Every structure is written in structure tokens, then in C-alpha cells.
Amino acid sequence: MSAAPTAITLVPGGPGQQLSVNATAANGFTGVVTIILSGLPGGVSTQPSTFTLTPGIAQSITVTASSGAVAGSATLTVTGTSGSLTHSSTVAANVSAPPPDFALTLTPASLTVVGGSTGLPVSVAAAAVNSLTGTVAVAITDLPSGVTANPATLSLTPGAAQSVVITAAPTAAAATATVTFTGTSGSLTHSSTLALTVQTIAMTNAPDVTTFHYDVARDGLNAQETILTQSNVNSTQFGKIGFDAVDGKVDAQPLFLANVFVGGQLHNVLYVATEHNSVYAFDADNGTQIWKTSILGSGETTSDDRGCSQITPEIGITSTPVIDRRQGTNGSLFTIGMSKDANGGYHQRLHALDLTTGLDTGSPTDIAATYPGNGDNSQNGNVVFDPVQYAERAALLLLNGNIYTGWTSHCDSGPYTGWVIGYSESTLAQTQVLNLTPNGNEGSIWMSGDGLAADSSGFLYLLQANGTFDTTLNSNGFPASGDYGNAMVKLSTTGRLAVADYFETYNGTTESSEDLDLGSGGEMLLPDQTDASGHVHHLIVGAGKDKNIYLADRDNLGKFNPASAPMDSNIYQEIPGAMTGMVYSTPAYFNGTLYYSSDGDTLKAFPLTNAVLATSPSSQTTVKFSHPGPTPSISANRTQNGIVWALESGLSAAGVLHAYDPSNLTREFYNSNQAPKGRDSFGNGNKFITPLIVNGKVYVGTQSGVAVFGLLPAQ
Numbered sequence: 001m002s003a004a005p006t007a008i009t010l011v012p013g014g015p016g017q018q019l020s021v022n023a024t025a026a027n028g029f030t031g032v033v034t035i036i037l038s039g040l041p042g043g044v045s046t047q048p049s050t051f052t053l054t055p056g057i058a059q060s061i062t063v064t065a066s067s068g069a070v071a072g073s074a075t076l077t078v079t080g081t082s083g084s085l086t087h088s089s090t091v092a093a094n095v096s097a098p099p100p101d102f103a104l105t106l107t108p109a110s111l112t113v114v115g116g117s118t119g120l121p122v123s124v125a126a127a128a129v130n131s132l133t134g135t136v137a138v139a140i141t142d143l144p145s146g147v148t149a150n151p152a153t154l155s156l157t158p159g160a161a162q163s164v165v166i167t168a169a170p171t172a173a174a175a176t177a178t179v180t181f182t183g184t185s186g187s188l189t190h191s192s193t194l195a196l197t198v199q200t201i202a203m204t205n206a207p208d209v210t211t212f213h214y215d216v217a218r219d220g221l222n223a224q225e226t227i228l229t230q231s232n233v234n235s236t237q238f239g240k241i242g243f244d245a246v247d248g249k250v251d252a253q254p255l256f257l258a259n260v261f262v263g264g265q266l267h268n269v270l271y272v273a274t275e276h277n278s279v280y281a282f283d284a285d286n287g288t289q290i291w292k293t294s295i296l297g298s299g300e301t302t303s304d305d306r307g308c309s310q311i312t313p314e315i316g317i318t319s320t321p322v323i324d325r326r327q328g329t330n331g332s333l334f335t336i337g338m339s340k341d342a343n344g345g346y347h348q349r350l351h352a353l354d355l356t357t358g359l360d361t362g363s364p365t366d367i368a369a370t371y372p373g374n375g376d377n378s379q380n381g382n383v384v385f386d387p388v389q390y391a392e393r394a395a396l397l398l399l400n401g402n403i404y405t406g407w408t409s410h411c412d413s414g415p416y417t418g419w420v421i422g423y424s425e426s427t428l429a430q431t432q433v434l435n436l437t438p439n440g441n442e443g444s445i446w447m448s449g450d451g452l453a454a455d456s457s458g459f460l461y462l463l464q465a466n467g468t469f470d471t472t473l474n475s476n477g478f479p480a481s482g483d484y485g486n487a488m489v490k491l492s493t494t495g496r497l498a499v500a501d502y503f504e505t506y507n508g509t510t511e512s513s514e515d516l517d518l519g520s521g522g523e524m525l526l527p528d529q530t531d532a533s534g535h536v537h538h539l540i541v542g543a544g545k546d547k548n549i550y551l552a553d554r555d556n557l558g559k560f561n562p563a564s565a566p567m568d569s570n571i572y573q574e575i576p577g578a579m580t581g582m583v584y585s586t587p588a589y590f591n592g593t594l595y596y597s598s599d600g601d602t603l604k605a606f607p608l609t610n611a612v613l614a615t616s617p618s619s620q621t622t623v624k625f626s627h628p629g630p631t632p633s634i635s636a637n638r639t640q641n642g643i644v645w646a647l648e649s650g651l652s653a654a655g656v657l658h659a660y661d662p663s664n665l666t667r668e669f670y671n672s673n674q675a676p677k678g679r680d681s682f683g684n685g686n687k688f689i690t691p692l693i694v695n696g697k698v699y700v701g702t703q704s705g706v707a708v709f710g711l712l713p714a715q
Helices: 508-513
Strands: 002-004 007-010 017-022 033-038 044-047 050-053 059-065 072-082 085-095 101-107 110-114 120-129 136-141 147-150 153-156 162-168 175-185 188-199 238-245 255-262 265-273 278-283 289-294 301-304 322-324 332-340 346-354 370-372 382-384 397-399 402-406 419-424 430-435 460-463 488-492 498-504 539-543 549-553 573-575 588-590 593-596 604-609 633-637 640-648 656-661 664-671 692-694 697-701 705-711
Touching (some): 007 017, 007 059, 050 059, 101 175, 101 188, 110 162, 120 153, 120 175, 153 162, 162 188, 322 397, 588 633, 633 692
Parallel strands (some): 007 085
Antiparallel strands (some): 017 059, 033 050, 033 072, 072 085, 101 120, 136 153, 136 175, 147 162, 175 188, 238 705, 255 265, 332 346, 397 402, 402 419, 419 430, 488 498, 539 549, 633 640, 656 664, 692 697, 697 705
């Protein structure tokens, strides 16, 4: 018997080694020899395992070590038997240590994406085999046209998975494909495949409404409304078609997103926040609740009303949230809620909620701040933000990756000062702090639910309520102690948050002492206005309790000039007594006209001609709106089919939705009292709620939900 070679080396999981086995006849032997192999170590096998030989004719066998074979040495014995004759030969076998390797896996292994919707993640992982320590480079191939992977390549550390987001463009065609993920580490290469399905869905052609009053100018205009027209908004064709019930008062304006991919389907979604510290997502087309989230901490309740009737009986989410569809995996909704813990401590917290699940995308941030000053609630040369003393009434503003908040008091219950605080939308870490009355008191930011506005250069604008104003000015005309109570303020966001300009009425201190806030109403940034000489003006408008309309040049607000009495000659334009009542509202703008109302007043239209506001209205409604007066919103298809929407909305009276012709406010298209038998009634209103008009529907916040108005089903 013989076997060649006499020594072999086996690699676990590697190719088999060939042995040539032969029997040599002696003394005229002519029989057949049966061959068996013995001494095989664990995990080592032969093919074939037994066979027969004709002497003189060699035969090959393959010896293979499986991937689980244990490293070591062994002696393989090749034994030949013929009758009573037995002979053997040996082969020295060495099983080497297995080489480093990796296995590439995908989770999930199949995926369906929808053209134009948010991308979906695939987790890619490389598992180390035999102590592989190198990185694995992953390339992605065979993606169908219009489909992208982000990132397009990966560098994996074994054991640490990474996510790739697969996204189909709106123009991507329906398809099925096998996408290959190929991993390479040195000379090693392995691949794994993803079964991909691309679906196309007819998407809604509706704008997103991600912030209060439609945009950061706060102009109140949706110029992409193609469904509601002047001819179909009437009590025969239009009315209440639904009601989205919630667990508390809706003081925040609802928000709307078109084409949100949730649970494998595309939805138009209405987001609603309540004073019970809940946020809801409703299907905006059929009213089905998609999710509900409470932002209360464990063992917490909403805050009591702090002895103030302005937000009662509970304080939770008061301000309008803000949405960024690009932040986080599925987009984020940012909101602030007030709560009270089991020990009687009060909290204000900023949350980022996933748009598709409602879950917090990270840990919420407790609002806390200090600022140099010796004003109310100061300690050791700093004023201190005390969460129990404040409410977040003003809508949140998202600008350049920062969320800006402005804080008000509970009634005029001190001590309090004027805070503007910024937070990173990606981390919720505090980025900027400014106190506008750091060496005085009061000066809160109400604006009747309006939010800080922003221009294209990154400046912020707000109206401040009654509070300390330093009439002693520095050489640049700014208050020497940094107190800006009762002022129109422009803030720079470059570097440290700071006052860049301001306007204070000549009698601001007197008005402040009489509680005649400039900041009782909200500001609005007008589109660029061109005067008769062709000069372009960047204007801001605001009004408060003194019933005057103030139109200021954003490039030169005017600062403070007490010598200008009895008119503020330092401001671009002032219209004394333009409003009949005190202003607790924000105006809206459409086709060169400003729409404004006040407490107990009509809704008025003030045209702008050559960058100058008319001193008297061109038209006004016959209806006088009770406290607090409406913040109008406007729907239009570009410049056509404009409709001015306004609410009679008080806590103790039935709410009424009105729709007017913007060219003549005496012409009313519709109101919710017109239909017989109370068909369109929706209960009592809320104090500062603003109607949201989008995608053929009007959404109205109430004390127990959101009333939905739209075109009635055909009879």
C-alpha cells in the first residue's frame, strides 16, 4: 500500500487536498483491495470514504477540513484489505488555524420604497469570522433608475452596523430589483442582496404648513390653494365635514404635511397640540388618528393656570410647534410643554417628536437660562429663568438650524423679564440666550400667539410687552442698561444673540405704566414694497393696545425719540387710531392689502400704494368681532380666488367661521351660522386660535378638538 503525498496541510473551510492511493501486486497477486481511511480528526472528511483498488491502478481521494475543524496534527491511516491480507500506509495531516474572514448581512433583506416619500433604512453589518480585525468596504450596485442610497458607500467596523437610507425620487418608475451590497477586506470579498420594490403613488399637490401663519414672515397667506374658490365656498357647497377630537384645548395652530409615508402608506397629516400636553397626528383626508403622544414626564401632570385666567384650567402646549421634514430619520416636530412634577416643581421642556411615530427622537431639554443683569429674579449679577413664572405663548421659530423661543408671564404676575432663547434643532442643546429687560422687570413676549418673525438675512423681529425701557441712551442710541420694554425689536443671530435695532414710541414709558402693550399683538414682515421713486423698502408692521398701526423700515426701525411727540416722526409710518379696539391679533397680507382687526372691531382692509399704507380702510366687514378679535388667514391660487378667513372665537361664546372677498370685505361668501339646524356649528372657540386653510379644507381649533370644514359631498 502507498499514499502520496505523505504529508498534507488542510485549511478549515478551504479547498480539499488530493491523495493518490495505490496497491502494488506482489508474488503474482491478482485480487481486489478494499480501502478505508482512519485517524481522521474532527471536522475532516474524505470523498469517497471507502473504495476498492485494482493493483497497479492508482485512485484519488479528496481530504477536506470543514470551517469548524480544530487546528492540530493527525496521522491518517490508509488500510487495504483483500481476504486475509491487510496492509497500510500513513499520511501526516496538519489542520491549520482558520484564516480571518467576515460575513455580510442586511436587515431587512427586502424593502418597498415609494417614489417621492421619505427614504427607508437598511442596516448593514459585517460579522467578524476568525478574529478579523480589518475594516470592510461596502459598495452598493444594481440600484434601479431614480433610486439612491445614502451613503453610497460604507466602511464597516466588524460588529458595528451602519444604516443606508434607500430613497426613490418622485419620478422613479415602478420596478423590482436585486440590489447587491459587496463587502471587501483585503483579498476577501462577500456580498449580500436586497430585494427592492419601487412603488409609485399619485402625490397630493398641496403645500406643507410647518409653522404659524404659513411662513417665517407670518404673512398668513397660502397662495397654493387650488380646491377652495370664491364660487364654491358657500353654505350650499361648503360646510363642516368632520371633527378631530382631542384631550384638551387647542390653543396652538394645527400644522399640515402632505405625503407623509407612515406604516407603508402615504398620508396627508394634520398635527394638533393640546393644553393637556398631547400631540396628535390625524389623517387629514379622513380624520383617522394615526398616533397620539403625551409629552408629560413620568408622574407629572400639566401645570395649573398659576392663578391667571389667560390660559386655563391647565397649561400644557400653548405655542404653535414647528416642523422640519429633513431633521432626523423621518422628520421632526418641535414643541414645548409646561408640566408639574409630584414634588410640586414646574418644568418647561423642548421636545423633538418623530413625524411618523410621535416618539421623542432624543431626550427632551429642560428650559433653563441665566443672563447678566440685576433685574427681577436676579442672583449674583445674573437674572435667572424660573420655569414656574413663564408660559410659551409665542409660536416657535425655526431658522438656520435653531429653534427660537420667546417667553411671557402668567398675567402680569412678577417677577419676570423678557427672554429669547435659542436651541439647536439637531441636539436640543441651548445655543443662544438674550434677556431684553435684564436690569428691569416685565417686558414679556405675548404677541397673541404669533411667533418671532425672520427675514432672509437671518434677523429676528418681535414686539415686546409692557416693561422697563431705559430712556438714557448710549452713543449709538440704544438703551444704556439694555432694557427694551414695550419696543419693536430686531435681533441679530450672528454669533451671540443681540439687539441690532429697535423702535420705541415717544411715550413708551407712559404707555407701559398704563399696560398699553405694543406687544399685545403680533408683528408681520411685508413683502418688498417699492415707492413712487422706485426705491425698495423692507417693512414690518405691528399694533398693540394703543390702537395705532406702526409701519417700520426694517433697515432703520427708528429707535427712540421722545422729542417727536405727539407723533413718532422717527418711524417709517404711523397711523394713529387706525383700530377701534386694542389689538390682540396678527394681520395678514394679500395682493397689496393688509388685513387687520382688533378687540370689538370690524376686520379692515388697508391697501399699500407706493410703499405707503392707507390711513383708512378701503373696506371692512359688517361684523364686529368680540374679544380678542381675529387673526385672519388667506387662501388663494397665486393672485386669484382669494378668500379672507376670520374667526369669531371666544371662550364663552359659540365660534363662527367667516369667509370674505378680499377685494371687498362687505361681501361675505360664507359663515358657519348660515346652514340650517346648526349643521356647521363647532362649539365655543378659543382665545387666539387662527384658522388653517390647506388642500381644500379649513381647520379650526376649539376647546375639545379641531373642526374640519370643506366641500360637502355631492347630493
